[in-house]
Amino acid sequence: MEPVYEPLKHEQKIYELWEKGGFFTGKIDKEKKPFSVILPLPNANDPMHMGHALFTIQDILCRYHRMLGDSVLWLPGSDHAGIETQFVFEKKLSKEGKSRFDFDRNTLFKMIWDFVEENREINIEQMKKLGFSLDWTRYHYSLEPEILKQIFDTFRKLHKEGLVYRGERLVNYCTFCGTAFSDLEVDHVERDDFLYYLDYGSLQIATTRPETIFADVAVAVNPEDKKYENLIGKKAIVPLINKEIPIIADSAVEKGFGTGALKITPAHDPVDFEIGKRHNLPVFSVIDLNGKMINVPNEIEGLYPKQARNKTTELLEKEGKLLKKEPLRHTVGICYRCKNLIEPLLMPQWFVKTKPLAAEAIEAVKKGKTKIFPPRFKKVYLDWMENIIDWNISRQIIWGPQIPAWYCLDCNQEIKINFLDKNGKLVSGIYKNLKENYPFEEIKNGLQSLTAPVEASYVTEENKSCPSCQGSRLLQETDTFDTWFLSGQWPLTTLGFNVKDPEKSAPDFKYFYPTSVMDTLWDILFFWVGRMMMFGLYLAEEVPFKLVHIHARVVDKFGQKMSKSKGNVVDPILMTEKYGADALRMSLVYGIAPASDIVVSEEKIKAMRNFANKVWNIGRFIKGSIDESGLSDKEKIPSFSKDMAGLSKEDREIVKDLEETIKKVTDLIEKYHFGLAAETIYEFIWHRFADQYIEYSKERVKNKDLAVFSVLRHVYLSSLKLLHPFMPFITESLWQIFSEDKESLTVSSWPKVQ
């Protein structure tokens, strides 16, 4: 044994040993208790970061349960990660001076596919480096045909049961990403803007968005507002275009704010949209999907809203309609991905009715069928579920499964189409205007995107001909599913659930579902955990997991979340190469309170590396002593038992302390206090066993005292077992040297108190 433990010399070999032994392959064994965990699927194009390294917690649980004798399955996979991946890919394209609009959707899809394939393998290798005991034989990728088939069936089931519908709504649209988002994907930031007071004839209004006055359809005041009592039902005049609009009363208007009169612009503001609906007001848009002004005075037409604002206020000022302008700090929605302003725009989208799904997800948690740890997150979960709104599942991106809906062009001639013609030139227009000049095949082959009117008819199965007109010119919806629509069904699809006929689900599903633990970061509690709960209960009538374990978030030394854009990412793989995977893993759990932030510091990783070395050297001492004594023949060193002859007071004490440690660590793991569990083992091995007992034992080792060798070996092997879930590589390396049972520490039994 070398005097200093060198992780790089051992880790790869050890992982190969595990893989060769098939120890991580989940087995359906009716005699055993299943313990299953689904890995939160990393993005296929994402290099590993500290968040992935935190899968250590799941590995601890899996290894612990494997040693308890449960039938463990930890199922890995990776996600195509729709918008994330397309965003990264588009950045790459733009570096090459290209954009997505240079390609038809099929070509673009293939390009991204290849791009992702290059990175997918890397991810897998990295997780092996961290020692994760994942069942690679059950690895899944989110775009596998079988996974897609199931989610399409889910869509059809939802559709058939009236839980999915198309609706024309004000949606969160990012004109830079070119897609709508669900409300969860909108970030809110505080910004300094101005509140403009404008003359609307009979009254004055205050607005932060003067460029949208052209889309005004009313002015609303609070019904209780004495100031405006007499004006309700009268008219106001939109300046610049001198449009007459009604003055209405709505309690959503706050009396004290601005002038107390609110211009109603249903097409570009969510509150206004709701008010408009209540009063049956028309909806009129002045910003298009490219984020440019339309249906406005010539000077403003074609400008971006920001430019349009300046121009509009300039014109207003000239006409004396801009009364004053005061600074205002307010919150605005920005795209979580590109950080540009979100435009609420009116457009048809696909929605899932979430209320009925959420009702079951609420009840399941309330009844404790799924528990949430730490418990305080239960309230967060319930608050969200109880206030859930319909879920926009359509995205105007191409990287993802297309929604299985087909429109007949002959029945829906108003469909808007963007495509590349046979010369590669981008053509946009309404089908009825295009059909004279372009054959259907040309449109279909060069198709980039289509937008069907909200009332357009469609079918959800791919037919050769239209069921109503028998025509054969059908185009599939170009919107793709929100990534979470797919990953929300991950525990079902990866285990082989059959949506159409649950009875025909795979044996894996029947044995391993519901899974035992879902360990994840709180920031995807709604995105993912919530959706998995809804889908699991809706499709399989059973919760997807019995426990949601919310783990900590890794932050830098300033307490900031690590992200590529901030440039503060600490590379776990680099740390692994420098100090070993065990050291990194231990540093991520040691002394960490449940769900509190983890500050990663190289110092701490180094300290854990030192601990690994201590564990190694204890082994080196014991092995050296045994070899030197000439007792290496195991016949001569009796295996330990409490009533063996020659035990000293110190022997009995260390064994008693070992047993207390076993009890305590087991208890702490059961309660998910991994931080304390790690500390307890560390403390025992280093400061109790090494510093005290081993120092004491040296005298007796010299005298070749058989009992002391038994105790040393017994305490050491038990310690390796306790430490194994946390530091699997080094403990396995040592186990291979010391244990008579050479199979693997991975499948040895968790120590028990006699």
Next chain:
RNA sequence: GGCCGAUUAGCUCAGUUGGUCAGAGCGUCCGGUUUACAUCCGGAAGGCCGGGGGUUCGAGACCCUCAUCGGCCACCA
């Protein structure tokens, strides 16, 4: 506006149900090396556990309140 965290040694943080809980790592200081480990061993300095009030025989730990920092949710034009 609603909700949730955090505030403990110079730094970063533990302290699970109230009673050797005033701790760890790093840093600092003193001492130690003829072979398990200097990625080590022994020892030391350093905190009235954010302020105030309360419950209790007893409180970092429970309750109230205030302050500061951070986060989440929410339609303030």
